[in-house]
Amino acid sequence: MSVAEGAPKHGQVAHLLPQTYKRLVAEWLEEDTPSFDYGGFVVGEEISEAKLLGKSKGVVAGVPFFDEVFKQLDCSVQWHVQEGKSFEPVTHCATVRGPVRKLLLGERVALNTLARCSGIATKSADLLALLRKAGYQNTLAGTRKTTPGFRLVEKYGMLVGGCDPHRHDLSAMTMLKDNHVTSAGSITSAVASAKAAGGFAVKVEVECQTFEEADEAISAGADVVMLDNFTGEGVKVCAKQLKEKWGRGKALVEVSGGLTEENVEAYVCQDIDVISTSSIHQGVKHVDFSLKIVPKSGGGPGKGESTEV
Incomplete structure (x- = not known):
């Protein structure tokens, strides 16, 4: 919220x-x-x-x-x-x-x-109004694709508009993307290092391309898994499988990747905890x-x- x-x-x-x-x-x-x-x-x-x-x-x-x-x-x-x-x-x-x-x-x-x-x-x-009309009751968030030097204003605008600003900077949260995983050798290794560095106070999120990657991330201790560039139907299937296996309190499931007002309704389901998009602040x-x-x-x-x- x-x-x-x-x-x-x-x-x-x-x-x-x-x-x-x-x-x-x-x-x-x-x-x-x-x-x-x-x-x-x-x-x-x-x-x-x-x-x-x-x-x-x-x-x-x-x-x-x-x-x-x-x-x-x-x-x-x-x-x-x-x-x-x-x-x-x-x-x-x-x-x-x-x-x-x-x-x-x-x-x-x-x-x-x-x-x-x-x-x-x-x-x-x-x-946000479009998503609420479509029945989505969870979180709509922005991304870190903000303008250098103007981030505070852009994140502030998201908040006034009723959205979650997501992470503000690299220090606010550890987000492990494909390059992190490649460099660390595996999702499990990357999550372990992130947990050791950030301790209990810093959440760890892992960008995932498949159910198997998301499953490994949650098993390794990730707090959030981001299903990146899935189809609408693919997201619904994957999120449902993750919730059935791990329950609703183990990790948040986020969906991101090219979401706009033209296509976001296809991704609406209550197994998705967070929908994140740069469309609410880039090119607006x-x-x-x-x-x-x-x-x-x-x-x-x-x-x-x-x-x-």
């Missing part, structure tokens, strides 16, 4: 973030303006306000990153659509206030992060947002803009 689905009501997904995310934001701002702010010189320091407009349907995600961008620039943000909520275009999602130069200084960094994170949350929520369409400075003459809704919150 994901954090978004199963967390206590007093806990928010944002509470999971390490303080280091603020350093990431500072680095993004430094990258975007490494020397002089020529455009900012044009507009000056007059206190202004800007509307964050959601221009395509989606789920809002990435609020802590958006907020931190403007906090570091001495601006404030008031949200009208809460994180994790969906909206229809065009919706006034938030209002940002501060020196106009600072609003423009943070605009692109904040929008890029919000658009990408919201796109992942939207795709995650959509695929961004949610379209824009930041519009309110004219000095007033701030009425723009054409087609919803004022509902």
Whole structure:
């Protein structure tokens, strides 16, 4: 079960973030303006306000990153659509206030992060809804095929969308793939070495291509077996055999490999504990947002803009 689905009501997904995310934001701002702010010189320091407009349907995600961008620039943000909520275009999602130069200084960094994170949350929520409609009640997870330097944002988007982020990095879990097994000599040897290195606190997962490999992995002490690149029918047969032999508490059965919204329903069965896919965060369409400075003459809704919150 994901954090978004199963967390206590007093806990928010944002509470999971390490303080280091603020350093990431500072680095993004430094990258975007490494020397002089020529455009900012044009507009000056007059206190202004800007509307964050959601221009395509989606789920809002990435609020802590958006907020931190403007906090570091001495601006404030008031949200009208809460994180994790969906909206229809065009919706006034938030209002940002501060020196106009600072609003423009943070605009692109904040929008890029919000658009990408919201796109992942939207795709995650959509695929999860599809699986729930198909009767799958277990875990949908992302993968580690994330963007270097942007992993925290992408994993955060999965959580907001209701999915499990899977392992965050090589230190979070030991996943033994074909190259590990080849180098170690066998699945049994690879699992034994992984258990010795990680101890009781680090789970071990083994990528398997056949029932026999999965059976050996569980026998060796693997906590999770990943059935990789099976057909839908092949997964159902293999998972059922594993559960019948080892029971439901011995090891988790995960299925992965090229799963998308077009084919994932064929893999749905309750013998599968985890469905993992990179389709919820790789090549995902961004949610379209824009930041519009309110004219000095007033701030009425723009054409087609919803004022509902």
